[in-house]
Amino acid sequence: GAGVSQSPSNKVTEKGKDVELRCDPISGHTALYWYRQSLGQGLEFLIYFQGNSAPDKSGLPSDRFSAERTGGSVSTLTIQRTQQEDSAVYLCASSSRTGGGLSYEQYFGPGTRLTVT
Amino acid sequence: AQRVTQPEKLLSVFKGAPVELKCNYSYSGSPELFWYVQYSRQRLQLLLRHISRESIKGFTADLNKGETSFHLKKPFAQEEDSAMYYCALRRSPATGNAGNMLTFGGGTRLMVKP
Numbered sequence: 001g002a003g004v005s006q007s008p009s010n011k012v013t014e015k016g017k018d019v020e021l022r023c024d025p026i027s028g029h030t031a032l033y034w035y036r037q038s039l040g041q042g043l044e045f046l047i048y049f050q051g052n053s054a055p056d057k058s059g060l061p062s063d064r065f066s067a068e069r070t071g072g073s074v075s076t077l078t079i080q081r082t083q084q085e086d087s088a089v090y091l092c093a094s095s096s097r098t099g100g101g102l103s104y105e106q107y108f109g110p111g112t113r114l115t116v117t
Numbered sequence: 118a119q120r121v122t123q124p125e126k127l128l129s130v131f132k133g134a135p136v137e138l139k140c141n142y143s144y145s146g147s148p149e150l151f152w153y154v155q156y157s158r159q160r161l162q163l164l165l166r167h168i169s170r171e172s173i174k175g176f177t178a179d180l181n182k183g184e185t186s187f188h189l190k191k192p193f194a195q196e197e198d199s200a201m202y203y204c205a206l207r208r209s210p211a212t213g214n215a216g217n218m219l220t221f222g223g224g225t226r227l228m229v230k231p
Contacts (some may be wrong), residue, residue: 003160033219035221041223042203042221042223043219048218105163107162108160
């Protein structure tokens with residue numbers, strides 16, 4: 001079946017503009033994660049959605065970052081007033097279940113490469 | 118807070134040589150450890166997890182709680198193993214919304230020369 005998809009694949013924006021990044025998880029996956037892959041920084045967790053529960057926003061670097069997940073499926077990560085340090089590859093992942101002491105594999109999308117000029 | 122360290126940014130070996138990618142972690146609880154791999158122009162994918170205790174593509178990794186390490190090993194490297202490797206930790210057990218995200222190391226680029 002189809003894997004996790006993300007759009008756009010590349011985004012170039014000017015400093016100060018807002019951007020929206022989209023993630024379509026694997027159908028039926030209840031958990032959705034956003035990570036950021038910066039040059040020299042590795043991968044860092046941003047936000048996590050699980051079903052209808054309140055998201056875990058503990059990884060968001062500033063209040064310019066926000067995300068929502070509509071209908072328990074598609075998610076949008078919004079970055080307001082972009083800065084050059086926001087340039088990175090933004091990865092989305094989904095998994096079928098979490099919790100109960102069990103770990104389910106996270107499937108990653110291809111990422112969106114964001115460049116802030 | 119948990120932390121994952123991969124001390125080598127780049128590891129270069131010749132085909133057929135043994136390879137060991139180092140991973141150390143710090144976490145006060147009982148973690149779940151993973152290795153993820155990203156081949157050129159492909160998406161990040163799970164290679165193996167410590168609870169499975171399996172060998173994938175000839176790679177193995179043993180969780181050493183005494184040394185807080187989860188090194189990835191392969192006795193004979195192949196050119197197709199060239200990729201970016203990430204060690205990751207998940208807090209365990211996960212209950213509710215807590216602890217399900219992964220904490221990644223900085224990654225090690227493995228280059229296998231012919």
